[in-house]
Amino acid sequence: MKRALLAALGLATGFAMPATAQDIKVGLLLPFSGVYAALGNDIEAGFTTALEQFGSETPATFEIVREDTEVKPPVALAKAKKLILQDKVDVISGIVSSGVLGAVRDMVHGAGVPLIVANAGNDEATGEACSPYITRMSFSNGQVNRPMGKWMHDQGIRKVYTLAPDYAAGRQMIDGFVQTFTAAGGEIVGQEFTPFQKTQDFGPYMAQAKSSGAEAVFVFYAGGEAISFVKQYDSFGLKAELPLYGSGFLTSSLYVNAEGPAAEGVITALHYVPTLDNPANAQFVEAFKAKTGRVPSEFAVHGYDAGRALIEAVKAGATDRESLANALRQVSFDGPRGALSIDPATNNIVQPIYVYETIAGTDGLTQKVLAQLPAEADPVNGCEMAAPVSN
Amino acid sequence: MSLDLGFWTLQALNALQLSMLLFLLSIGLTVIFGLMHFVNLAHGALYALGAYFAASAAAVGGYWAGFFLAPVAVAGVGVLLYSGLIQRMRKSGPMAQVLVTFGLIFALLDITRIVWGDLALGLEVPDLLAGRVALLGVEYPAYRLFIIALGLAIFGALAFVLSRTQIGAMIRAGVDNDAMAACLGINVERLFFIVFCVGCALAGLAGAVAAPLLSVTPDMGLQILIPTLIVIVIGGLGSLKGAIAGSLIFGFVQTFGAVLAPQLASVLIYALLAAVLVIRPVGLFPAKG
Numbered sequence: 001m002k003r004a005l006l007a008a009l010g011l012a013t014g015f016a017m018p019a020t021a022q023d024i025k026v027g028l029l030l031p032f033s034g035v036y037a038a039l040g041n042d043i044e045a046g047f048t049t050a051l052e053q054f055g056s057e058t059p060a061t062f063e064i065v066r067e068d069t070e071v072k073p074p075v076a077l078a079k080a081k082k083l084i085l086q087d088k089v090d091v092i093s094g095i096v097s098s099g100v101l102g103a104v105r106d107m108v109h110g111a112g113v114p115l116i117v118a119n120a121g122n123d124e125a126t127g128e129a130c131s132p133y134i135t136r137m138s139f140s141n142g143q144v145n146r147p148m149g150k151w152m153h154d155q156g157i158r159k160v161y162t163l164a165p166d167y168a169a170g171r172q173m174i175d176g177f178v179q180t181f182t183a184a185g186g187e188i189v190g191q192e193f194t195p196f197q198k199t200q201d202f203g204p205y206m207a208q209a210k211s212s213g214a215e216a217v218f219v220f221y222a223g224g225e226a227i228s229f230v231k232q233y234d235s236f237g238l239k240a241e242l243p244l245y246g247s248g249f250l251t252s253s254l255y256v257n258a259e260g261p262a263a264e265g266v267i268t269a270l271h272y273v274p275t276l277d278n279p280a281n282a283q284f285v286e287a288f289k290a291k292t293g294r295v296p297s298e299f300a301v302h303g304y305d306a307g308r309a310l311i312e313a314v315k316a317g318a319t320d321r322e323s324l325a326n327a328l329r330q331v332s333f334d335g336p337r338g339a340l341s342i343d344p345a346t347n348n349i350v351q352p353i354y355v356y357e358t359i360a361g362t363d364g365l366t367q368k369v370l371a372q373l374p375a376e377a378d379p380v381n382g383c384e385m386a387a388p389v390s391n
Numbered sequence: 392m393s394l395d396l397g398f399w400t401l402q403a404l405n406a407l408q409l410s411m412l413l414f415l416l417s418i419g420l421t422v423i424f425g426l427m428h429f430v431n432l433a434h435g436a437l438y439a440l441g442a443y444f445a446a447s448a449a450a451v452g453g454y455w456a457g458f459f460l461a462p463v464a465v466a467g468v469g470v471l472l473y474s475g476l477i478q479r480m481r482k483s484g485p486m487a488q489v490l491v492t493f494g495l496i497f498a499l500l501d502i503t504r505i506v507w508g509d510l511a512l513g514l515e516v517p518d519l520l521a522g523r524v525a526l527l528g529v530e531y532p533a534y535r536l537f538i539i540a541l542g543l544a545i546f547g548a549l550a551f552v553l554s555r556t557q558i559g560a561m562i563r564a565g566v567d568n569d570a571m572a573a574c575l576g577i578n579v580e581r582l583f584f585i586v587f588c589v590g591c592a593l594a595g596l597a598g599a600v601a602a603p604l605l606s607v608t609p610d611m612g613l614q615i616l617i618p619t620l621i622v623i624v625i626g627g628l629g630s631l632k633g634a635i636a637g638s639l640i641f642g643f644v645q646t647f648g649a650v651l652a653p654q655l656a657s658v659l660i661y662a663l664l665a666a667v668l669v670i671r672p673v674g675l676f677p678a679k680g
Contacts, residue, residue: 260513
């Protein structure tokens, strides 16, 4: 009797829950140490900015548990387990490296915990390894570079030499570009993949690019390698005779000032630059600057839009893991990057890509947007999952 | 591809430039090891510190302030390390030394992160060395030529000191047989201290010189450590000749490997290392015959 009463009481409070403000527990799984610490910090700052800015739109409160992945897949997996089993979070967000995403994928998929990817761009995560619980609010490697192939061909460039670090992301970024560039009628006259994080001197590769007969060079590098590459490219005086194009991470606003004047005139494509002219971006840039004193990078906007997506999902009535995962797949809004939506076939973001040139501004380097290329959903790439349930 | 003479000249200069940078690092490490039988794995971290000191000083007083200040500052850190830690570790055997200096790598790495942050820093090439110079039919960046010249100058100076001066003779005696050198009235401990500080200063100098060429990141010390160790193992421990030979071999194999056999570029140098270890385990020019 007593037990039945208690159960009834439990049920009653359970039903009463939605009326009171609910508490959403968010696990932030990001690298706060290791080579990607700067990215992790930017994403976290973006995420919290979004919660501060849009949190009042829903009565729910958000509690954040942050865990450091150290950019090590085994560490990240242990931290994901802790977030899911011990902290019992409702949703996880973050993940910078694709290796880490690969490591935690089965864990979150098996446990049915929604994961909002805020950086990692490996094509498979929203391809053959897709999951109804994993929604990507950042980008995919191919997506960022695919529109650039046709655009460069439209500019009259016919022969290109490509360079990138020799790891999965480097190859996917270059492949995305090569596909559309050759489809448009361009020719790849040379291609090299440099040992990842082991190459400090790019001089040998640059001399090869120079003698390849190319009209332009297209590269993907990020972080320290991007800084070294851009500076060395300029020091050899190649920029004038062999214009440098690339994936926009090459001249990310996060570290472009370390590249200095060497980055001027480099033309790249990315899904976000801080100088985009739209009201949502103006609001975001102002809030982010007030919080950190820095201009937001594409990494910051990943965090910001991941936070925003979570709030939109809660606004749509999601309350637990299952309903959050379902609602996240149907999120769409106008953010700093323009109109964003999630492709229900892959759970990857659909977003416009911007071609920009790095130019000297009044205080340091800034980005001049040359073209906005239309948003295209990624090819399905072997992703098979049920469509989200619309309510 | 039109691979003319200019292309090969350019690549040879690239190889030479990389060799000289590695030489600045490996000479300090190898002499410290040769003389003190002390494996200082934190040498790479000192190089990173040098780059950070140079970047900070350059922000205030221009490139040359950083260039001259970084070696002094890193030598200062060397003094602290020596008196605080390394002196006590002198007799504790190689395993303990390796563990302690391995730990130091991470301590110093986190200190640079706390002080300078996670964002990479950049350092501009000084105006004097900006631009390119026409040399042997190719246009080559002046700053890279400066690195080559600096490396050769340091090599010349060290060769002179080690072979022609009294302190050089004392160092050679110490490397050869420290107990006997001590019996002959040489203050070996003080000699160790001086050599250690000079080695640290050279690591700092290498950091300051590398900073405008590469990006200044907390983990740059870890990235350079393996190449430096390979140079020493190939060249032979404790000798100047070994350090320069090892650096040149590494620089040329790395550069021409990247050009001629790009798929093998990252394996070639390790294959060479393995070959040296099998055929001549003491290295090409060891200090002790």
